Amino acid sequence: MDESDHAPVVCRTYRVNFRHYLWPETLELAETRASHIFDKWSDHVLGLALYRAGRFVEADARLRRHLDRYRGWDFDVLDWLVLAMAQERLGRPDEARRWWEQAERWVADRVRGRPGGDDRAVPENWQWREGVLLHLLLREGSALIHNGLPDLPDSPFAAP
Numbered sequence: 001m002d003e004s005d006h007a008p009v010v011c012r013t014y015r016v017n018f019r020h021y022l023w024p025e026t027l028e029l030a031e032t033r034a035s036h037i038f039d040k041w042s043d044h045v046l047g048l049a050l051y052r053a054g055r056f057v058e059a060d061a062r063l064r065r066h067l068d069r070y071r072g073w074d075f076d077v078l079d080w081l082v083l084a085m086a087q088e089r090l091g092r093p094d095e096a097r098r099w100w101e102q103a104e105r106w107v108a109d110r111v112r113g114r115p116g117g118d119d120r121a122v123p124e125n126w127q128w129r130e131g132v133l134l135h136l137l138l139r140e141g142s143a144l145i146h147n148g149l150p151d152l153p154d155s156p157f158a159a160p
Helices: 005-014 020-036 038-052 058-071 076-089 093-111 128-147
Strands: none
Touching: 020 038, 020 128, 038 058, 038 076, 058 076, 076 128, 093 128
């Protein structure tokens, strides 16, 4: 596995839908990448994959280590957003709110006056695809932090 193999892992971990039967495979891909490619994205994606797999404590630990190891990474805000959601799922709303508000402040500062407005703007020096990742997490996190989300069914074919 080389660095060019990250696209499928990133795409799968950022998809939010009821096809969570794919999450074990996605987690396996993220773990394989993290064990072969030691970079900032590997750690972030593994933390997100752990979150997607419902392993919130492990996701929290992975992302906190990532923030410590790569202090000042240009994409810290992505970790903060996943940490906010993990904390909410762990029943720690005050800590979730702290991470969420830190991310909101960062985003407001970085997208102010940028093309696309607050809900679509890409921070300066980011690629458009990184902006998409940011806004996907912002929307998902907002729904969870502000409204709460019902647990996903065990099967995508389960009755509502």
